Amino acid sequence: MAHPIQQSPADPDWDINLIRNYDVAGPRYTSYPTANLFNESFTAEDYVKLAEGEQSNISPMSLYVHVPFCRDICYYCACNKIVTRKHHLVRQYLDALSLEMELRGALHSHRPVSQLHLGGGTPTYLKEAELTELMHHLSTHFRLSDKETREYSIEIDPRTVTEDTIALLKGLGFNRISMGIQDFDPLVQQSINRTQSPAMVAGLVQNIRDHHFTSLSFDLIYGLPNQSVTSFKHTVDRVIEMSPDRIALYNYAHLPSLFSNQRAIDRQTLPSADTKLAILEYVGRRLIDAGYDYIGMDHFVRPGDELEIARQNNRLQRNFQGYSTCLATDLIGLGPSAISQFGDSFSQNAKDLDPWSEVIEQGKLPIIRGLQVTEEDKLRKHVIMSLACQLTLDIAATEQQFGIDFNQHFAESLASMGDFERDGLVEITPRHINVSKRGRLLLRNICMSFDQYIQAGRGQGPGRFSRTI
Ligand code: SF4
Incomplete structure (x- = not known):
C-alpha cells in the first residue's frame, strides 16, 4: 500500500527500518557529474x-x-x-x-x-x-x-x-x-x-x-x-x-x-x-x-x-x-587537489604538493583533470539539485527550460522509482516530483535515479562512494 505524502521542511521521518532497506553506496552530489x-x-x-x-x-x-x-x-x-x-x-x-x-x-x-x-x-x-x-x-x-x-x-x-x-x-x-x-x-x-x-x-x-x-x-x-x-x-x-x-x-x-x-x-x-x-x-x-x-x-x-x-x-x-x-x-x-567549477566545466588541481608547485613554477595552471559539462549533464544536474535542495521538481518548468518531454526523456528514471513511490519517499504527479518526509533521509538514493552515469554503471568502482546512510 502506498504511504500518504506529508510535506514538511523541518521534520524528516526517521523510519529506520525503511532506511535500512535503502543502504547502498552512492554520491553526496556535491557536484553533477560527480568528481570520480x-x-x-x-x-x-x-x-x-x-x-x-x-x-x-x-x-x-x-x-x-x-x-x-x-x-x-x-x-x-x-x-x-x-x-x-x-x-x-x-x-x-x-x-x-x-x-x-x-x-x-x-x-x-x-x-x-x-x-x-x-x-x-x-x-x-x-x-x-x-x-x-x-x-x-x-x-x-x-x-x-x-x-x-x-x-x-x-x-x-x-x-x-x-x-x-x-x-x-x-x-x-x-x-x-x-x-x-x-x-x-x-x-x-x-x-x-x-x-x-x-x-x-x-x-x-x-x-x-x-x-x-x-x-x-x-x-x-x-x-x-x-x-x-x-x-x-x-x-x-x-x-x-x-x-x-x-x-x-x-x-x-x-x-x-x-x-x-x-x-x-x-x-x-x-x-x-x-x-x-x-x-x-x-x-x-x-x-x-x-x-x-x-x-x-x-x-x-x-x-x-x-x-x-x-x-x-x-x-x-x-x-x-x-x-x-x-x-x-x-x-x-x-591549492593541491582543489576543484574549480567554472562555466560549463569542472577541473581539479594536482593532488600532491610537489607536482602541484612544480607546474605552477613553470607559469602554468596545475590542472590535471576535469570535464566539460554536456547539455544532458546540465538537465540532469537541474533535476538532481532541485530534488536535493528544494525537495521538489517542477516538471513543466523543466520541460520548458530544457525543451524536453519529461516523461519520455526520463522514462527509465521514472520506472526505477517505483519502490520510492510505493514506500512513500516521493510523490510523482503530472506537474511535480515531491520528496516526502520519509524521503528526506534518502535524498541521495532518490537523486541516483536521475544520475545517467550511475544508471549506466560508469565510474562506480568498489569504495568509490560512501554508503548513503
Ligand atoms: S587528519 Fe584529516 S580529519 Fe584530521 S585534522 Fe587533518 S584533515 Fe582533518
Whole structure:
C-alpha cells in the first residue's frame, strides 16, 4: 500500500527500518557529474580558453583555498592532507599558492568574491603570520568583498587555535567558522587519535561568539570506533549546550584499502550497522527536538539560518563544501587537489604538493583533470539539485527550460522509482516530483535515479562512494 505524502521542511521521518532497506553506496552530489568522472582530456589550456571567453562576466564568484597540512593524523580521515611537523613545507606551499593566485587572478580578478572558504587539511596549521600572508596574497590578486553579506569561512581544528587566532581570523575578514568535533567521548577520541576536551571547545565557542562571527558550524561523525548510542548521547548533549548554528552529521566510511591511515582502526571496535542506524536516529530526533531543522544530506541548521531561508527562496545549492546559499555559481579552487567549477566545466588541481608547485613554477595552471559539462549533464544536474535542495521538481518548468518531454526523456528514471513511490519517499504527479518526509533521509538514493552515469554503471568502482546512510 502506498504511504500518504506529508510535506514538511523541518521534520524528516526517521523510519529506520525503511532506511535500512535503502543502504547502498552512492554520491553526496556535491557536484553533477560527480568528481570520480573527471578525466585527463580536460586540460589547463581548456580552462584558460573558457576563462578568456568569459571576461565580460562580472557576476560574483566563490574561492576555495585548500591548505593541505595537518599536525597529527586522525585515523578516520579521508581528506587530501600532508601530516607533517616539517613546517618549512609551508614556505614552499605559500610561495606556489601566491603564484597560482597570480595566474588565476589574471583571469578572474574583475569579479567580486562573495564567498571564500579555507579548507583542508587544517588551515589553522598555518601560523598567524602565514595566515595573514595568505590573505594578503588573496586580496592582491582577487577582488575580495568587504560587504556584510559576504560569506568568508574557515575550518579550524580546536587543537591548533587560541583566543588570539580567533581574533586574528575576524580581523582578516572571516565571518564564519566550522570546527571538526566528531565525538567528545574520551575512548572514541583515543581510538581515532583526536583528543579535544569539551571544556576546551566550549571556551573557543565562547570566544567565537564574543567576536561576533555570523555563523559557527560543527562537524560530527557517526560510525566511529567504540561509539554507541549511549556514548554519543553525551556528545550530542554537549553540542546542544554549545548551540552551533549548523551541524553536519557525517557517516564514517571504513575503507582502509583506499585510506591507509584507517588501518589503525580495529574493525572489531566499529559499531554494527544497526548501532549506526540507532545513533543516526537518536541524533536526528534529538537535534530536531532541540530546535534544529534538517536541511538534508547530513545537515542541520538553527531556524532562520541562511540555508533554510535560501531553500524557501529557491536559492539553496550544493557545492564541494555541501549545502550553500547561491551567492555565486562559479567556484575557483586554489591549492593541491582543489576543484574549480567554472562555466560549463569542472577541473581539479594536482593532488600532491610537489607536482602541484612544480607546474605552477613553470607559469602554468596545475590542472590535471576535469570535464566539460554536456547539455544532458546540465538537465540532469537541474533535476538532481532541485530534488536535493528544494525537495521538489517542477516538471513543466523543466520541460520548458530544457525543451524536453519529461516523461519520455526520463522514462527509465521514472520506472526505477517505483519502490520510492510505493514506500512513500516521493510523490510523482503530472506537474511535480515531491520528496516526502520519509524521503528526506534518502535524498541521495532518490537523486541516483536521475544520475545517467550511475544508471549506466560508469565510474562506480568498489569504495568509490560512501554508503548513503
Ligand atoms: S580529519 Fe582533518 S585534522 Fe584530521 S587528519 Fe584529516 S584533515 Fe587533518
